[in-house]
Amino acid sequence: MADENKHDEEFLHKLRHSTSHVMAQAVLEMFPEGKIAIGPPIENGFYYDFDLPRTLTPEDLAQIEKRMKEIIQGRYPFTRREVSPEEARGLYKDQPYKLELIDGILAAGTDEYGNPVEGGATLSTYKHDHFEDLCRGPHVENTSQIPADAFKLLSIAGAYWRGDEHNKMLQRIYGTVWPSRKDLTEYLEMLEEARKRDHRKLGKELELFTFDEEIGPGLPLWLPKGGIIIEELERLAKEMEYKAGYERVRTPHLAKEDLYLHSGHLPYYAESMYPPMEMEGVRYYVKPMNCPFHHKIYASKPRSYRDLPLRLAEYGTCYRYEKSGELFGLMRVRSMQMNDAHMYCSEEQFEEEFLGVVSLYLEYFRLFGIEKYVMRLSTHDKKGLGKKYVDNERLWLKTEEMVRRAMQHGNVPYLEVADEAAFYGPKIDVQVWSAIGKEFTLATNQVDFAQPGRFNLTFTNRGGQEEMPLCIHRAPLSTHERMIGFLIEHYAGAFPVWLSPVQARIIPITDRHVAYAQQVAEQLKAAGLRGDVDSTAERMQAKIRNAQLQKIPYMLVVGDKEAAASAVAVRLRTEENLGPKPLAEFIARALEAIRMRQGI
């Protein structure tokens, strides 16, 4: 079975890669003077980058698709051949991007995407019809293996040559292709379904948050219902952090420039900080992170080894000037409330502290039922030392090894990726995917060996000597913005009761039941439940529909029978009808679900 899947994967890969070649041929026929860059297969499809004399339009895509179908039906075989550097250069003398790729392959021993190739570089091409592309392959044997009714060109986008923003921007066409028409249809339907759970759409429908042009891009307004979710998440964080020995602190939203110079953030971060404001000759910045403030709290008095680990927690509000094109609903914003904490510990305590954080993550993920995530160990890259990263290779290697060891000892699977670290140390990032497939770092757990030194943070060890602590930065619940954006999609808006803004909607069948409904509401309130009464002049059916659309977990229908018996007829949003229950029984059930923070 696993073997079969592997074959499927290989075939899909070849299919997608081959379709991208066919597309490139079609585009070059349309624009004979066009330049082609690269066109790899990707998850669910493929793309190809072009440098063309004019911008593409959606109508062009239809044209290109049409031509692609003709090419496919030409039943052209894909043939591979190896070419000498001279021949390759001759073949692509009018294709500057290909020439650059050839040079790269020969110089660095990499393939056309810059990945190293074992056994040195060989130049090869794949040809079908009259289109011959510099390519390592593999491909399907014949264009006829591409189902002409199972591919679709999806979008046109800009993309920098070699992914570098200093390079020219090319035009990228994204497409998708599947083994059959049915697979394609299913994929497109899946995309459609995913759009329905998009947090931007649900956030509006469920009245959780909004943006206002006059307030500013990336600055969300939390509506009352969203505010409830924030309150509940903070309550959870406070409970968990209290149990784990954290202490809560509070720090201001801005500080003098000196602080960020001192922390070392300013040179690395200036681009993404709001510009300074000046008062009486002093420059202040609104904070993009909480760490320097917490360091100052650590430094507020002499520390002993007996004080460690010291764990300072704060839901701190930070502001980062993300580039305009990078903003994305709640997932990428400019004002954010971070589930932040900094723990200061000795080297011996590091592993236990670090694993303590990881287990906190896992506890949260279990609670939320988050199963699809990847823990990524992000390490430094030698080339970035002194630029992107603090220039201390010895400590980089040492702390990276410490994290590896901690993860291995804790039996936590992780993936290691170079050149993704924070500037002050390695980190574990938790990667998740939004409904529409965008990847995000949800939470992060970072080692910091640089800032304690910059702030002269020390503690007196057992031997009476001053020692520098390590610092761990962590944010298991991410920021409220990203966490809630993610949870909206994760639950498709149907939050478990404890997070539901409205936990119970009381539905009087006729106006004469409103008084009883209000009594029920009072009792829910007294029990600490969030309930409201739908007293609109609608029929019960309409009231139920509205509650369903709002994804309210409990609908309590009350009519004559219920009023007479101090009962409520309980309907769940899953459409399960529990029938009449004594009010006290319902309240007990709801409170239990809330206490467990599970289900409805």
Next chain:
RNA sequence: GCCGACGUAGCUCAACAGGCAGAGCGGCCGAUUUGUAAUCGGCUGGUUGCCGGUUCAAUUCCGGCCGUCGGCUCCA
């Protein structure tokens, strides 16, 4: 920030090829009083994102700005 598309009522969306801007939902008023996903009728609602240009006339064509979206870059 870069490339491209888009922006019409609170929401979802119409308006031939420049010629007085429309529907459904919502909201308000009234009628109805109903047992598990939409009761009926009436009313209300817009300087068509903003600024400028072309034109007798601009939602429509052109330019600039703002915002959103799809990507790229970047990122909690």
